[in-house]
Amino acid sequence: MKVHEQIRKYRKQFNFSQEELADKIYVSRQTISNWENNKSYPDIENLLILSTLFHISIDELIKGDVGVMRKEIDNHTMDVWTGVMLIFLILGVVVGIPLTYTLSWWGLGITIVLLAIGMGASIKVELIKKRHNIKTFKEIVAFTENKSLNPEERLKSQKGYWKEQLLMIVGSTIITLVLALVVLIVTKLITN
Secondary structure (H helix, E strand, C coil): CCHHHHHHHHHHHCCCCHHHHHHHHCCCHHHHHHHHCCCCCCCHHHHHHHHHHCCCCHHHHCCCHHHHHHHHHHHHHHHHHHHHHHHHHHHHHHCHHHHHHHHCHHHHHHHHHHHHHHHHHHHHHHHHHHHCCCCCHHHHHHHHCCCCCCHHHHHHHHHCHHHHHHHHHHHHHHHHHHHHHHHHHHHHHHHC
16 A cells, blocks of 8 residues: 555544644644656654654555555666666766877876776666566666566567577677777877
């Protein structure tokens, strides 16, 4: 059961109108309506007040939402690590190649550090995907939208998994090589 359903259930159980409940916990009636219609989520202070008013524990009030909250946190974490990964891998190519060309070993060392940070972030993203049994792009999109694929969609999605992975590896390798070549040519033109 979700918090919005729990609030409605206990409000009706105590015979409170939305207006009466709002007055008791010092929020607007519209806020109660938004909570009950799952348009917004009560903050921790309001959850404490509601649990006290309804004579239940917070655990009982948020039962069923903990999994959703964990998924939201993992979703945000995955977005952050994906951003870190992309930034450092791009920096490794765009900044690293000119640094290696101009600073020799020092530039190579900086490039390796940038790429290592990007790879570390990609490992973190893969661990989050593994924890939620996410393999394909369809599953990633469903995860980020807090949805799940039905078994038929999941099976259909996983049939092309290896083709998708191979295409992604080959495509990213080609893009990286082209980008590296362009950066190297530009660096040579600038330094000459």
